[in-house]
Amino acid sequence: MTMKTRPQRRTQKSLRSLLLGLLFISPWIFGFCVFLVYPVVSNFHLGMTDYSGFGQPQWIGWGNYQELLRDPLFWTSLYNTFYYVVLAVPLGVAVAIVLALAMSQKVREVSVYRAFLYIPSIAPVFALSMMLIWILNPRFGLFNYILGLFHIPAINWLGDTRFSKLAIVLVAQFGAGQIALIFLAGLRAIPSSLYDAASLDGAGPWRKFWHVTLPLLTPTILYDIIIGIGLGLQVFVPAYIMTDGGPLNSTMFTALYIYKNAFEYGRVGFAAAVSGLLFLINATFAIIVFWSSRYWVNYHLE
Amino acid sequence: MNGSNLTAYNQSASRREISRQIGSRVLLIAMSLFYISPIYWMLVTALKSDHELSQFPPTLWPQDSVWKNFEQATKTFPFLSFLGNTVFYAAFVMAGSVLSNFLIAYGFSRIKWAGRDLLFYPVVASIFIFIQFPVNPITMVPMFSLFAKLGMVNSYLPLVVPTFFGNPFFIFLLRQFMLQIPADISEAARIDGANEFQIMYCLILPLARPALIVVALFAGVGAWNDFLGPLIYLHNDKLYTLSLGLTYFKTMHGIQFNLLMAASCLVVFPVIVVFLFFQRFFIEGVTLGGGK
Numbered sequence: 001m002t003m004k005t006r007p008q009r010r011t012q013k014s015l016r017s018l019l020l021g022l023l024f025i026s027p028w029i030f031g032f033c034v035f036l037v038y039p040v041v042s043n044f045h046l047g048m049t050d051y052s053g054f055g056q057p058q059w060i061g062w063g064n065y066q067e068l069l070r071d072p073l074f075w076t077s078l079y080n081t082f083y084y085v086v087l088a089v090p091l092g093v094a095v096a097i098v099l100a101l102a103m104s105q106k107v108r109e110v111s112v113y114r115a116f117l118y119i120p121s122i123a124p125v126f127a128l129s130m131m132l133i134w135i136l137n138p139r140f141g142l143f144n145y146i147l148g149l150f151h152i153p154a155i156n157w158l159g160d161t162r163f164s165k166l167a168i169v170l171v172a173q174f175g176a177g178q179i180a181l182i183f184l185a186g187l188r189a190i191p192s193s194l195y196d197a198a199s200l201d202g203a204g205p206w207r208k209f210w211h212v213t214l215p216l217l218t219p220t221i222l223y224d225i226i227i228g229i230g231l232g233l234q235v236f237v238p239a240y241i242m243t244d245g246g247p248l249n250s251t252m253f254t255a256l257y258i259y260k261n262a263f264e265y266g267r268v269g270f271a272a273a274v275s276g277l278l279f280l281i282n283a284t285f286a287i288i289v290f291w292s293s294r295y296w297v298n299y300h301l302e
Numbered sequence: 303m304n305g306s307n308l309t310a311y312n313q314s315a316s317r318r319e320i321s322r323q324i325g326s327r328v329l330l331i332a333m334s335l336f337y338i339s340p341i342y343w344m345l346v347t348a349l350k351s352d353h354e355l356s357q358f359p360p361t362l363w364p365q366d367s368v369w370k371n372f373e374q375a376t377k378t379f380p381f382l383s384f385l386g387n388t389v390f391y392a393a394f395v396m397a398g399s400v401l402s403n404f405l406i407a408y409g410f411s412r413i414k415w416a417g418r419d420l421l422f423y424p425v426v427a428s429i430f431i432f433i434q435f436p437v438n439p440i441t442m443v444p445m446f447s448l449f450a451k452l453g454m455v456n457s458y459l460p461l462v463v464p465t466f467f468g469n470p471f472f473i474f475l476l477r478q479f480m481l482q483i484p485a486d487i488s489e490a491a492r493i494d495g496a497n498e499f500q501i502m503y504c505l506i507l508p509l510a511r512p513a514l515i516v517v518a519l520f521a522g523v524g525a526w527n528d529f530l531g532p533l534i535y536l537h538n539d540k541l542y543t544l545s546l547g548l549t550y551f552k553t554m555h556g557i558q559f560n561l562l563m564a565a566s567c568l569v570v571f572p573v574i575v576v577f578l579f580f581q582r583f584f585i586e587g588v589t590l591g592g593g594k
Binding site for chain 1: 323326327329330331333334335337338339340341343344347355356357358359360402405406408409410413414415416417418421424425427428430431432433434435436438439440441442443444445446447448450464466467468473498523526527529530533534545548549551557559562563566569570573574577578581584585588589
């Protein structure tokens with residue numbers, strides 16, 4: 001008798017905890033299906049229709065895709081978005097590491113500086129973007145005034161197709177404080193014995209940084225790159241507020257292109273097709289970077 | 303080594319230390335000034351008269367501070383009504399986020415069940431692609447169509463309801479935190495005959511409080527700072543948030559920057575005050591969420 005009931009009781013117990021666990025996470029299962037899986041799948045379904053947002057979607061098969069491949073503005077938006085990602089992601093990693101190194105300096109009032117470096121990253125992006133329209137103003141702006149002190153001629157940052165994307169990349173760097181704190185935690189996790197050993201081997205600060213600090217920060221760099229790619233491919237608010245895609249579509253990023261098609265031009269089906277492509281691009285990049293990490297990320301410090 | 307040599311050595315070491323600290327400080331102050339400059343310039347611009355605004359080179363400090371700009375700014379758009387909407391929005395998002403993510407993270411960390419860690423993979427994967435949750439450019443078109451069919455557009459429901467069903471980043475953060483609480487605590491209570499809900503409510507909830515405060519703060523600031531969500535779903539100026547209110551200053555005739563900056567200050571400063579009050583939670587929260 002007892003021989004039989006014990007394993008039975010065990011399976012009963014594990015079944016009970018399975019149901020209990022599923023009960024607790026059930027809101028997430030619902031949210032994941034409705035707010036993530038559904039829209040991703042629906043993008044491809046809706047992307048096969050002609051739909052203005054009113055009435056019934058008309059099935060048109062690959063029509064939207066054929067149209068967007070021929071649409072030069074689609075390619076412009078992709079080019080702009082890649083331009084942004086290629087520039088903003090590496091720069092973002094570098095800036096965040098520099099901020100983290102600054103935050104880790106051994107001075108008594110370091111927490112004050114840390115707060116200053118962090119605050120812009122929680123300030124609303126829409127307000128910062130409004131602010132930067134004024135700072136970057138070609139005639140009255142603070143930034144050109146400061147450049148002028150160094151005899152650099154005035155630049156129409158947001159009005160010149162050569163600089164508009166660059167300006168938005170630079171604006172994004174004010175948000176680096178958030179990720180810098182993660183790098184700071186990474187810096188603190190590096191045992192000082194490693195630096196002592198490097199000193200004994202005659203390494204200067206620069207070599208210590210390249211051969212000790214940087215390799216041990218690679219897990220955080222991986223995290224930052226994947227997050228950065230996602231944020232970069234979906235960049236919207238600064239461009240919407242500062243340039244509305246202009247001048248001459250030089251800041252028409254894919255997210256803005258989706259928004260305008262869906263909510264301004266009433267081309268919902270077309271916008272869904274673009275969203276579906278953006279998802280595929282984002283997922284592909286994330287997978288490639290994640291897969292590549294086995295070759296360059298150092299997990300020794302766990 | 304005799305005594306006087308040793309003091310000389312110590313003195314030169316401490317001198318080197320002092321000069322190192324001065325070097326660090328100069329660099330830190332320069333970087334801090336640069337990073338805070340947009341917010342400083344926001345305040346300075348807000349206090350300038352129209353005349354002073356059009357001066358070049360710009361004055362780095364307002365000649366006579368025009369505090370009236372703030373009054374004027376709050377009259378340009380229905381400030382109090384938008385403030386009320388924003389607070390309402392943030393409060394609901396905070397409640398939804400704390401409640402749902404606590405339960406979900408509890409299921410992912412405090413109960414052992416078959417397939418738990420396998421099911422956690424999609425949570426992590428969705429952090430990386432749906433960083434802006436719930437409204438982001440990839441999902442906004444179908445979600446808008448769905449909410450439109452349900453007749454929920456032009457209300458806060460599409461913005462608030464999803465926050466009651468978990469946010470992958472918060473689930474991750476809370477799970478990390480709750481995994482650090484020893485499993486023995488729950489085990490001992492189970493042996494004493496407590497059921498899972500009692501354990502959750504009486505034992506784990508108080509212990510997880512710091513992490514829940516982090517979630518509440520991030521969720522609240524996230525709603526306060528949200529622009530894309532209100533832009534898409536709110537089409538009636540009775541419902542607008544402060545983020546949409548700032549667009550009132552962009553008119554056909556250009557932008558009145560001193561008033562816009564005054565309004566921006568009113569939006570940004572509450573966030574800074576909240577940060578200064580809860581600094582420790584913000585800083586530890588970021589670290590917790592970013593830990594691999």
